[in-house]
Amino acid sequence: MKIVRVFAHRVDLPLVEGSYKWSGGKSVSIFDSTIVGVETDQGIVGYGEVCPLGPFYLPAYAEGVRAGLRELAPHCIGSDPRELGKLNHRMDAALKGHPYVKSGIDMACWDILGKVSGLPVCQLLGGRFGEQVRLYRAISQTPPDEMARNVANYKSEGYTRFQLKVGGDPDLDIQRIRQVREVLAPSDRLVADANTGWTQHEAMRVVRAVRDLDVYIEQPCLTYEECLAVRRNTDHPFVLDENVDGLDMLLRAKSDLAMDVVNLKISKLGGLTKTKQIRDLCVSMGIAMTLEDSWGGDITTAAIAHLAHSTPEEFRFTSTDFNSYVTVSNATGAPQRERGFMKASDAPGLGIEPRFELLGPRAVDIH
Structure with a gap:
């Protein structure tokens, strides 16, 4: 089994309470989330999601997820999504740091592993x-x-x-x-x-x-x-x-x-x-x-x-x-x-x- 495609969608997530506020006057009202899909040569697709709290919280930001995927995804094509350790080793070699960019791909591959094995991820x-x-x-x-x-x-x-x-x-x-x-x-x-x-x-x-x-x-x-x-x-x-x-x-x-x-x-x-x-x-x-x-x-x-x-x-x-x-x-x-x-x-x-x-x-x- 090989990865043949990595894709992503952007989706806005407005808050039920209208806004979310924390230290230093930081707040957000709509979260910018990225849905990551990993498609295999056997037609199985797994999904992950990455949603940073904002660039003022951790070294991560929403558009950075998608920009990072454009850089990282070509290095994942051809990898076996079931070999999670090997895939993570490859991602770390291809893109230093930026763990949040890798998270959606890794999560999607666990979804694939579960679908292939017939077992829930837990x-x-x-x-x-x-x-x-x-x-x-x-x-x-x-x-x-x-x-x-x-x-x-x-x-x-x-x-x-x-x-x-x-x-x-x-x-x-x-x-x-x-x-x-x-x-x-x-x-x-x-x-x-x-x-x-x-x-x-x-x-x-x-x-x-x-x-x-x-x-x-x-x-x-x-x-x-x-x-x-x-x-x-x-x-x-x-x-x-x-x-x-x-x-x-x-x-x-x-x-x-x-x-x-x-x-x-x-x-x-x-x-x-x-x-x-x-x-x-x-x-x-x-x-x-x-x-x-x-x-x-x-x-x-x-x-x-x-x-x-x-x-x-x-x-x-x-x-x-x-x-x-x-x-x-x-x-x-x-x-x-x-x-x-x-x-x-x-x-x-x-x-x-x-x-x-x-x-x-x-x-x-x-x-």
Whole structure:
């Protein structure tokens, strides 16, 4: 079996809440997502999705996905999509860095492998653990009262995990954390995610001010060294995200005891193959994980579900269902949330099929 064509479609994903706001005044109202297709000489087509949060979040941007595919895809023609390790080695040799560009191709090839074998991707990634995957809800940064109301509303829908977008004015963030914690049950988990938005002294003020609360602190500062300094001065459970962009940083953070939980984003790491490698190492080292991606629609959500469902439950801190945040469904068959949980499909591959009537013409077509 050989890859004979790589193509991509662009699709806009407007947000249900109108906009999504996080640290530093950053916001977005419509996500620009790329649906990647990989076609084989046997007529089997697999699909992936890449949706950066924006060029101001990680070293990734939407048009960069498509530009990168034009550069990378010719090197994938002729490869066997089932040989994921060999394919990733070839992509890394052909394009240094740019893991988010490679993610859509890798994801699509896992979809092909599942379709060829007749198995859902979660079984190929290690097996299905448990009956469902617990979800968190990301709470856009707004005034404290409004954030508390939003959390209460989502709690009524069955969510028990909340990722509070902070990283703004420290005094307001302290209020945000306190007011939201008040509307939660003791068993509910709250993560204060600064998305690198605090300076080190601001982060120290916040963690000291909420010392009495049950809250996780996620990625408070821009650099690893700043985050480590905060980590060493608080007894709150600690999550690293943006700084852990590969195996080397994971091992460094483990050696420094820099985190209790790590956030693994599929496109940040270069696809399901490399995320699985890091996931499996985290399980071996006893590190819990948030398993997700930067953003996306139905296809990304399906990939997250398969990755999370194939992870032992005790190491699954949480995941998310990005397709419930947007107004456009770009594929059929994707998991749908139910009382704060979702399930990976039992169908072969990712279990999805793109809605081509919504995608428009191909933005990339390499063959």
